[in-house]
Amino acid sequence: MKKTALLLFIPLILLSSQLYAQHRDIYQIKTYLMNTEQQMETTENFLKDAYLPALKRIGIKSVGVFKPKTIDSDSIKKVMVLIPFTSLEQFAGLDNQLLKDNHYLTAGANYLNAPFNKKPYLRIESTLLQAFSEHPHVTPTPLTGPRDERVYELRSYEASTEAILKNKIEMFNKGGEIKLFDSLNFNAVFYGEVISGDKMPNLMYMTTFSNQASRDELWKAFFSSPEWKVLSAKTEYKNNVSKADIIFFTPTEYSDY
Numbered sequence: 001m002k003k004t005a006l007l008l009f010i011p012l013i014l015l016s017s018q019l020y021a022q023h024r025d026i027y028q029i030k031t032y033l034m035n036t037e038q039q040m041e042t043t044e045n046f047l048k049d050a051y052l053p054a055l056k057r058i059g060i061k062s063v064g065v066f067k068p069k070t071i072d073s074d075s076i077k078k079v080m081v082l083i084p085f086t087s088l089e090q091f092a093g094l095d096n097q098l099l100k101d102n103h104y105l106t107a108g109a110n111y112l113n114a115p116f117n118k119k120p121y122l123r124i125e126s127t128l129l130q131a132f133s134e135h136p137h138v139t140p141t142p143l144t145g146p147r148d149e150r151v152y153e154l155r156s157y158e159a160s161t162e163a164i165l166k167n168k169i170e171m172f173n174k175g176g177e178i179k180l181f182d183s184l185n186f187n188a189v190f191y192g193e194v195i196s197g198d199k200m201p202n203l204m205y206m207t208t209f210s211n212q213a214s215r216d217e218l219w220k221a222f223f224s225s226p227e228w229k230v231l232s233a234k235t236e237y238k239n240n241v242s243k244a245d246i247i248f249f250t251p252t253e254y255s256d257y
Helices: 002-022 037-058 088-092 094-098 102-107 162-173 177-183 212-224 226-232
Strands: 026-034 064-068 077-085 123-131 151-158 190-196 202-209 243-251
Touching: 026 037, 026 088, 037 077, 037 094, 037 102, 077 088, 088 094, 123 202, 151 212, 162 177, 162 190, 162 202, 177 226, 202 212, 212 226
Parallel strands: none
Antiparallel strands: 026 077, 026 123, 064 077, 064 243, 123 190, 151 202, 151 243, 190 202
16 A cells, blocks of 8 residues: 555656746846935845845745946946746735735834835836746856855847747757856856846846956857857847847845855
8 A cells, every 4th residue: 555655656756846847937136226325225224134034934045136336436226136936926926925924024114114205215127037948947156256256147138029039039948058058157047038027028147157257258168169159150040139238246245146
């Protein structure tokens, strides 16, 4: 009897692992924009002491928090939060879950209850993405060197039409672009198609490097590789990016990676 039960249980384990492999994460990139040190302090204290701990209590782990590499005199300050969700339903239900968390409500009171004339930010921008099939889950960087030297490179590729965007995504997946990044140790955190945002059709991905010199060397190796020369020469993948934006980030001390 026990042997029969075990034999029935094993296929369930295999099926569960296969379904997980097929599942693709949903990512929210949540960017807080601020123009005063007070706003920055209030928002960062909220993220560090209330928001991230609450996300972990819900079961949302591997949350990244980053600041763009900008000059100190920039008038607008930004903090970007990368949140992985298992589904759109989990994303949609997040706020209701947070409102039931008394620890969150207490720790985040200064931010959550801020009056209109002491708002903790200028605005919040949000982009929602679905992970690529060949990199279905967020992968925190394995780098362990000094955080202030690390380079997190966020790339955004816009396409002329939805169909052309699908072509570029295919280039990453079936074409082997992701495999090439992996072989060169680009330490990709995620690849995602934008499913809701102010720039569409669009895809985004983030890679990580120990420092700027390492980043520059790896990109040089990428563009000079035989694999890229073959892939980029294929007629079916021509003209599938109409605009590319690159932003460099450093992780905060309270980021998970």
